[in-house]
Amino acid sequence: MLLKTINTVALPTLLFGVLIAVWSTVSIEIPGFPTPMETWNELLVVLSDPLYDNGAGDQGIALQLMSSLKRVFGGFALAIAVGIPVGLLIGMSKMAQTAINPYIQILKPVSPLAWLPLALFVFKDVDMTAIFVIFITSIWPIIINTALGVRSVSEDYLNVAKVLQLSAFEKVFQIILPVAVPFIFTGMRLSLGIAWLVIVAAEMLTGGLGIGFWIWDEYNNLNYSHIIIGIILIGVVGYILDTIMGLIADYFDYRKRGRV
């Protein structure tokens, strides 16, 4: 019991103390680096009016985060809409796998930012560009995990489908998808994580709106405490997104409902 208290409360608190100490040392060594206390006070200021709107380029932190999230979910939704069918196709057809796999392997390691200039040129629109960049980088885990899920359908279940003479359509919806859904959600969770990583970098380059733009803007304003606040908020939002995705994934995972 005592040991458990030490593990869950004392150790994290101790670590927090160490972090603050390191941070304080850094802020003493580097002139102008915000101290923990300054940052805390600034955080309260930033959070006290998160929804103010003084026109383009000067909006509250919640509005900045919201516009980033909008783009992330736009690209993410597109990645799901395209990625799941493509993954099903690759998983079920050897021919499709042979045809498509080389392109996946080559496009997957491309940095999202490499797509950005091309997308800006094509769309000539910041929102569309950000959504496209999110789409093209977050689609790969969805395709790969969906295909993996399809391939993990056991031969026994497929034999059941054969004996019952299920049509291809019935086979997909009654046998393959139930098995593949947990894998698909794993892919979606990875995908959303990547999307949230990418949006910050993309917005720094495109400018205008969003949490990435906000951080870069505060750098140009020499407002360094806001950069740290941005980092913390990005982390918190990313954590919340991942937790929500995890809960949704568990809800759709038949293995997590007291079965098997």
Add this chain to the structure above:
Amino acid sequence: MSAKPFLKIDHVDKVFPLGKGKEYVALRDVKLEIRENEIVSIIGHSGCGKSTILNLIAGLDTISNGVILLEDREINAPGPERAVVFQNHSLLPWLTVYQNIEMAVKKVRDDLNPKEVKEHVMKYIELVNLDHAKDKYPGEISGGMKQRVGIARALSIEPKVLLMDEPFGALDSLTRANLQDHLMRIQMQTGNTVIIITHDVDEAVLLSDRVIMMTNGPEATIGEILEVNLPRPRERLTLQHNEEYLRCRGAIVEFLYSKFAKHDD
């Protein structure tokens, strides 16, 4: 044997290609005729191709030479008139007991209205005494119960032949005895034709009208066929000292461990 067999396996070979022009002859010239309402078990050492025969009858695997006829119609694909009870039950884990059976019934009996589907499913759940577990998921019930659901699912589509691939092999011996009794009782009620793959001598004698003994592979074929002349219903306790039971048991043991003994390589 009656003039017109129900299921006829006629000079069947099964050859598996191994690549590079090589091949493995699993079955060679298998001939067997099975009567309607008969319980037949196929016994042999592992690797004798007994599961292969079952897969050929089920249509899950293709015949290399020869033909299998069910009521004079050639078998070349899987179909619901030949239901399979798989060794590992292969219930769909995201469906309840009821839903697993319902799924099969809905697909095969599209002539039934929703009320009739429900009655039909419940009839087979009751047949295996699982009414109390109908809303449980496969992960929540024991191995023996799962196998009973597998049997109920197979029977619910009212197949002409029930194919069972070592159906009780993965169960402990008490559960296995219980399920064997279940199976005999159900078969007496439904009159199904049943083919059971097994490696258990007592199971073969207890359940079967005839025991088909397979020689060892490669090129395995039917070695002997044993008629089990025991009246039904059979009672495992009284059979222990029954002369016919002991004769059959002895004949199979003799076949498996003397004539076709398998030595580990």
